[in-house]
Amino acid sequence: MRAFVVGGAVRDALLGLPVKDRDWVVVGETPEAMLARGFRPVGKDFPVFLHPASNEEYALARTERKSGRGYTGFVCHASPDVTLEQDLLRRDLTINAIARDAEGKLTDPYGGVADLNARIFRHVSPAFAEDPVRILRVARFAARFSEFSLAPETLTLMQNMVSAGEVDHLVPERVWQELSRGLMEDTPSRMIRILRECGALARILPEVDALFGVPQPEQHHPEIDTGEHVLMVIDASARGGHPLAVRWACLLHDLGKGTTPEAILPHHYGHEARGEHMARAVSERLKAPTECRDLAVMVAREHGILGQIDILRAETVVKVIERCDALRRPERFRLMLDAAACDYRGRGGERAAPWQPGIRWQQMLDRMRAIDAGRIARECTNKAQIPERIHCARLAAVKAVRAETSAAD
């Protein structure tokens, strides 16, 4: 059997990076022959099999053409006379179109090694345009490989695909899959920039696209532009090693600034309330997981008030904690504070010091969670007073933390 390692495993090995999973391409075989060798079929549309021992994916060499729009529009052509070069030709990028045989010999008909060395993302052939998911893949690879730049002709091709409406037909699940992977890379801002340059951002995340060119007050935002601020915030979330929900919340935290009435710019009074609804709508449109949606909604709604902890009334502090359900969901509140800290860090200027308001909120929450509600209930002769007593204990917790921290200053 003639089998070659292809795609990411070859690329990453050449870059000196660790290789997670290997994909194989098989030349000169039929599905029946693969089954006879003990390979197990994957799905029913693609001629892909799992190796009986290693479980690695083996795909029959194939040519593909599009029969419809978007991700579901594939018709797949695999046959024993499809050559390795033909298979590589229909892949997305030259750096992903290098094959390696069992002896380590490379087949690189489209200059993938040269593009790897020059750190360039370049499409292999016009067949790139057959799969609009590739636009998102390129953007996601940009977030991962920060030294790479996009070949101008590939950008042009991606722009043409977007103008032709190709990304409008992608199913939300595929968009989410690629966006979420890109957010988990080291430099997610590069994904958003590429999507913006080719016009795809305006199609898949118009609410984020609308933030570019919107000014903010220079006093709090030396970077001024709201879109640039959001990019700095998502990169801060990546530097912090935060989970996907935090990164998603960072991306959506300021959506309300895109609908601020022109007359009040560069101020954005009330953007949190507007943004809360937008964050929910975007998350639902893209079918983001519940925890991503809920955190994004909460961060959009609360991020403005969180930084003001030192000037809030104790009543307000308790109200925020209660409406965020923080006493029952302290770990989600913690994630919100992490996102808010990224919002603080993701601005022009040096901001290495810990975000003090986050520490303060955490202290107050911890103190409130330590309240023994059962004891308060037992000691209460008039049961109708229990809620009020618990509320008073929570207020006292806020005041106690304030007294201790101001004494320490």
Ligand SMILES: Nc1ccn([C@@H]2O[C@H](COP(=O)(O)OP(=O)(O)OP(=O)(O)O)[C@@H](O)[C@H]2O)c(=O)n1
């Ligand atoms: N829409 C796609 C998806 C995949 N591929 C090809 O299939 C290979 C394997 O795909 P996949 O595992 O999804 O990507 P990798 O490049 O291996 O990257 P990763 O490290 O994210 O797995 C790619 O390298 C590329 O050659 C493609 O051309 N077009």
Ligand SMILES: [Mg+2]
């Ligand atoms: Mg792979």
